[in-house]
Amino acid sequence: EIGSKKHKFSHYIKKLTIVLCDELNESVIEWTKQDSNFQGEVDAFEIKRCGSSTILARIFIYLDYNPAIYKLSPQLERILKLQFETKPKILATLWDYIKTNQLFDNEDRTTILFNEELANVFAQKKVSMNEIAKLIHPHLSLPEPIELNYLIRVSGDPSTFEESYKISFYTNEIEDLDFENKEITFVKNNYKHVAAQLNSKIAENIAKINEHIQKRDFMQSFGVEPVSFINKLIIAQAKDVRLMQSSEGKDNENDRHSDFFMQTHAAEAAARYFASHDLKFSSTNININTNTNSISNANLNASN
DSSP states (O other), X not given: OBTTBOOOGGGGEEEEEEEEEOSSOEEEEEEESTTOSSOSOOSOOOOOOOXXXXXXXXXXXXXXXXXXXXXXXXXXXXXXXXXXXXXXXHHHHHHHHHHHTTOBOXXXXXXXXXXXXXXXXXXXXXXXXXXXXXXXXXXXXXXXXXXXXXXXOSSSOGGGSOOOOOOOOOOOOGGGSOOOHHHHHHHHHHHHHHHHHHHHXXXXXXXXXXXXXXXXHHHHHHHXXXXXXXXXXXXXXXXXXXXXXXXXXXXXXXXXXXXXXXXXXXXXXXXXXHXXXXXXXXXXXXXXXXXXXXXXXXXXXXXX
């Protein structure tokens, strides 16, 4: 029993091979989970043989790892410090090694430049990121089966015979995890909060990147043509000042008496304004007295 889930013995075995070795020949008995005639899981296997002599039984147990476990080649094991592991974990460890040793090409970040250790393992100096998974495949193999040698005796003291073997087994099945329900519930309810925190950090980093980009562009432009850059900067700043002054602290009374409205096109502008607002404008005879800053002899009738 692992955690709250019960599994029988055959659940963890993919294949079982027993070789009975006597003085003359060897007899092989084999059981495979996929080719099994009976359905469901079993707790034990029973084997019967004919004979009355002591015989050696070599038992080979091929464990059914879930997810699949691979054995690394000695060269790759020496670099990644892994002997048996799942393929995603092997790839993640290799990526960490590449990032730690800064093996990315500065001009093309999708290309990895191997150092001497990786170059000796993979027999090449550089590779594309998309080819990493394919590249490690020849260096992965299925784990060797567990081999037990058991001597079947027909005489002697049974109390001295082997009764059991302890086998270490790796599993990553979710039902086998020894978590309490409250811990699992906490993880489910907390992931949104964690995601929000990560999004906030991403936004902060993007803002910092944009700020650094502006600083870089500023310094680069200033370095190329300092005089021209400063002149353009002053003109831009002056426009910004005028824009702020026009929107803040605006003196409407001074604008009303401004010389701008005394220009010759004022009458036409007024007519266009009334037309655009679906208003009726009569008496186009408008005289502008520039001495008194007023419009006289105007007969304006506006109605919706």
